[in-house]
Amino acid sequence: MSKQSRRSEFLSEVGNISAFTGKFFREGFKPRYEWSELFRQCYIIGYESLPLVGITAFIMGLVLTVQSRPTLEEFGAASYLPAMVAVSIVREIGPVITALICAGKIGSSIGAELGSMRVTEQIDAMEVSGTNPFKYLVVTRVIACTMMLPILVVLADGIGLYASYIGVNLKGIVSWNLYTTQVFESLTFSDVMPALVKTYFFGFAIGIIGCYKGYFSNKGTEGVGIAANSAVVVSSLMIFVIDLIAVQIADILGLT
Amino acid sequence: MSTEENIVIRTEKLVKSFGENHVLKGFDLELNRGENLVVLGKSGSGKSVLIKCMVGLLYPDSGLVSVFGKEIPKLTQLELDELRTKIGFLFQSSALYDSMTVRENLEFPLRRHWMHKTKDEVNELVMEALKNVGLERAVDLMPSELSGGMRKRIGLARTLILKPEIMLYDEPTTGLDPITGREISNLIVAIQEKYHTSSIIITHDMECAKIVANRIMILIDGFKYTVGTYDELVKSDDPKIKPFFA
Numbered sequence: 001m002s003k004q005s006r007r008s009e010f011l012s013e014v015g016n017i018s019a020f021t022g023k024f025f026r027e028g029f030k031p032r033y034e035w036s037e038l039f040r041q042c043y044i045i046g047y048e049s050l051p052l053v054g055i056t057a058f059i060m061g062l063v064l065t066v067q068s069r070p071t072l073e074e075f076g077a078a079s080y081l082p083a084m085v086a087v088s089i090v091r092e093i094g095p096v097i098t099a100l101i102c103a104g105k106i107g108s109s110i111g112a113e114l115g116s117m118r119v120t121e122q123i124d125a126m127e128v129s130g131t132n133p134f135k136y137l138v139v140t141r142v143i144a145c146t147m148m149l150p151i152l153v154v155l156a157d158g159i160g161l162y163a164s165y166i167g168v169n170l171k172g173i174v175s176w177n178l179y180t181t182q183v184f185e186s187l188t189f190s191d192v193m194p195a196l197v198k199t200y201f202f203g204f205a206i207g208i209i210g211c212y213k214g215y216f217s218n219k220g221t222e223g224v225g226i227a228a229n230s231a232v233v234v235s236s237l238m239i240f241v242i243d244l245i246a247v248q249i250a251d252i253l254g255l256t
Numbered sequence: 257m258s259t260e261e262n263i264v265i266r267t268e269k270l271v272k273s274f275g276e277n278h279v280l281k282g283f284d285l286e287l288n289r290g291e292n293l294v295v296l297g298k299s300g301s302g303k304s305v306l307i308k309c310m311v312g313l314l315y316p317d318s319g320l321v322s323v324f325g326k327e328i329p330k331l332t333q334l335e336l337d338e339l340r341t342k343i344g345f346l347f348q349s350s351a352l353y354d355s356m357t358v359r360e361n362l363e364f365p366l367r368r369h370w371m372h373k374t375k376d377e378v379n380e381l382v383m384e385a386l387k388n389v390g391l392e393r394a395v396d397l398m399p400s401e402l403s404g405g406m407r408k409r410i411g412l413a414r415t416l417i418l419k420p421e422i423m424l425y426d427e428p429t430t431g432l433d434p435i436t437g438r439e440i441s442n443l444i445v446a447i448q449e450k451y452h453t454s455s456i457i458i459t460h461d462m463e464c465a466k467i468v469a470n471r472i473m474i475l476i477d478g479f480k481y482t483v484g485t486y487d488e489l490v491k492s493d494d495p496k497i498k499p500f501f502a
Binding site for chain 2: 113116117120121122124125126127128129130131132
């Protein structure tokens with residue numbers, strides 16, 4: 001494939017995703033609202049992702065604490081360990097790692113599910129039965145992702161901080177009260193808010209890209225695999241792009 | 257005899273292409289009320305494209321496609337959704353929703369279009385639809401637990417649940433063994449008799465065509481080549497028609 005055709009393919013993909021996003025905003029706020037499907041998706045995306053997100057957050061908190069200790073000790077700053085880990089987890093590691101885990105789990109599952117529905121004509125069947133498949137399948141999943149990701153991130157932050165408490169106590173004794181006091185004293189509004197706000201965008205990106213890739217899947221069963229795979233790749237990339245933009249905006253607003 | 261009020265679906269000079277692939281090149285068709293019209297054609301001749309144009313899944317490049325006198329491309333989404341409740345479409349793959357049980361599959365169209373129905377009434381309609389296809393026992397199974405023939409029957413039950421006036425069958429017997437294929441063909445006839453539906457059946461299964469057809473239309477090179485009853489066409493000496501009945 002020539003450079004020019006790659007570039008035009010990329011631009012047309014960007015255009016199609018933008019049009020798909022535009023359709024989401026046009027369709028998403030018009031009745032009829034698919035409440036039961038929305039709640040079902042919230043359960044699948046939120047509740048069923050919690051074990052994976054929780055285990056990852058626990059390991060992340062513990063490893064970060066254990067690995068940071070020697071460096072801080074070298075500078076005689078071991079007592080800052082809870083504060084340093086808390087800021088790292090809440091500001092950056094919690095949101096980004098949780099979003100990446102969700103891009104892998106939720107993005108691929110949405111891409112594969114809608115892709116398989118497309119190639120087995122289930123989306124067409126929905127359409128000919130007089131149901132708007134975009135509202136029923138896409139709008140519900142995107143909203144569920146957007147709503148559930150911040151909740152998962154908050155839970156992951158909490159689990160990560162608890163794991164960090166265990167990590168701190170592996171080599172030393174720090175009471176729970178002292179630990180939490182150090183953690184909450186180190187965190188400010190500018191640590192928590194930008195981190196929380198960007199998770200909504202992470203969730204939206206995971207939902208919209210997973211749905212887009214699955215909804216327009218073709219090439220039969222091979223297309224389902226491609227849809228799932230590219231949903232993960234593109235949404236992971238989007239998470240880093242959004243993170244970069246969020247950091248710049250927070251910096252401009254003086255929230256760093 | 258075709259009279260204007262008697263025609264439920266009409267296509268005139270229907271043209272549909274996919275890039276350089278010109279599938280329909282001016283196809284004319286009339287479906288009369290209460291009849292079973294079989295459309296025969298080779299694989300890739302545009303049979304499925306034709307019926308997808310009739311429900312607005314695809315839009316023609318030019319020409320007319322009208323259902324109950326309404327031109328499909330000119331309808332708003334709301335009007336099209338309303339019209340679609342009068343049309344049943346059985347997909348080649350049955351297209352059952354994988355994540356739902358058989359009951360939920362059948363309830364799905366009911367809950368969207370007949371929202372005034374109580375839970376008991378919905379249950380009654382579901383069981384009646386399953387009884388029509390002889391599969392009441394499958395009500396709580398998942399689609400993955402069904403055989404190919406059962407999937408077709410459940411697909412048919414789901415299509416029939418809104419009591420459509422028109423049925424479009426996309427290769428209803430493809431992938432089935434001859435006995436199950438015959439059962440599905442007999443079911444199509446039984447549905448026509450019970451619900452007085454008008455149907456278009458896309459197939460290249462001659463046994464199915466023989467059982468279900470009131471008329472057979474042959475699609476060759478994107479055009480209507482000929483139309484007639486099974487008995488008329490089977491006697492034809494035309495070299496383009498003969499291979500279908502060989």
